[in-house]
Amino acid sequence: MSLTTPTSGIPPITEDDIADYLANTPDFFVRHAQLLASVQLSSPHGHRAVSLQERQAEMLREKIKALEHRIMDMVRHGNDNVIIADRLHRWARNIMLVRSRHALPASIASELMTQFMVPQVGIKVWDVAPRFSDEPFATGVSDDAKSFASSLTQPYCGVNSGFEAVNWLDDTAMAMSVALLPLRDGALNNASKAFGMLVLASPDPQRFSAGMGTDFLERIAELASAALSRLRDE
Structure with missing residues (x-):
């Protein structure tokens, strides 16, 4: 001007x-x-x-007020993370105490539901030792589902788009949003084939959204993978 x-x-x-x-x-x-x-x-x-x-x-x-809001957000998120970390600790501790390998998949699923208040959890494991091959958790998985699990290098979070894995749940109609966690040896993002998959589901369409952080879900997947690796040994 x-x-x-x-x-x-x-x-x-x-x-x-x-x-x-x-x-x-x-x-x-x-x-x-x-x-x-x-x-x-x-x-x-x-x-x-x-x-x-x-x-x-x-x-x-105005700047001071904006900074105060940011600090309160940081404190709230910090408290939320502490709560989730405590739940993750209890979940890991409880599955480590499971002695029966036959009961391990069901224990992992039930503890996830209890500790994290997830309405439904499904789990399948393949390439297991022969003594576990006829267990319900090791059957009923197509090659397409196995390939899909191997293609995931991080948890999928979002709407239920008709994934085969949703059929592993008791009530598929109530799975409006899902988190699909591949199970593999080592880090979740490595290139090895998956030997299983966890399905977390909720009737809330926003419970598992595409934009949510997946750090804790990745830790759950890696801990579950380490525990379930026992099913691959004779």
């Missing part, structure tokens, strides 16, 4: 010129201190005019 009418050969002074001058002349308001008291600005909280000092104070209060 030009503040003067252009004259021949003299460029107009713009708002940017004034802003640059003030930014590069920090002692301007020292020499003209009376301007600080006389400059009037519009207040964002109504139509009244306020002094420059009052406007600066308002801006500072």
Whole structure:
């Protein structure tokens, strides 16, 4: 925006010129201190005019309020993470205490439901030792489902799009959102084939959403994989 009418050969002074001058002349308001008291600005909280000092104070209060909200969010998220970490600890401790390998998959599923309040959990494991091959948790999985599990390098979270794995649940109609966790040796994101998959489901369409963080789900998958690796030994 030009503040003067252009004259021949003299460029107009713009708002940017004034802003640059003030930014590069920090002692301007020292020499003209009376301007600080006389400059009037519009207040964002109504139509009244306020002094420059009052406007600066308002801006500072707004920044402080925004920082307070951010701190409260950080505290709330920190508390939430502590609660989830405690549940993860109890879940891991309880499945480590399971002595029967036959009971291990069902124990993992039931503990997930109890500790994390997940309405439904399904689990299947394949490539198990022959003594476990006829167990319900080791049967009824197609090659397509196995390939799909191997293709996942992180948990899938989102709506139920007709995944075969949802049929492992007791009530498929109530699986509106799901989390699918591949089970494999080592880190969840390595290139090895999956030897199983966990299905977590909820009637709440937003319980497992595409944009949710999956850090704790990844830890659940890796811990479950480590525990279930016992089913592959004779």
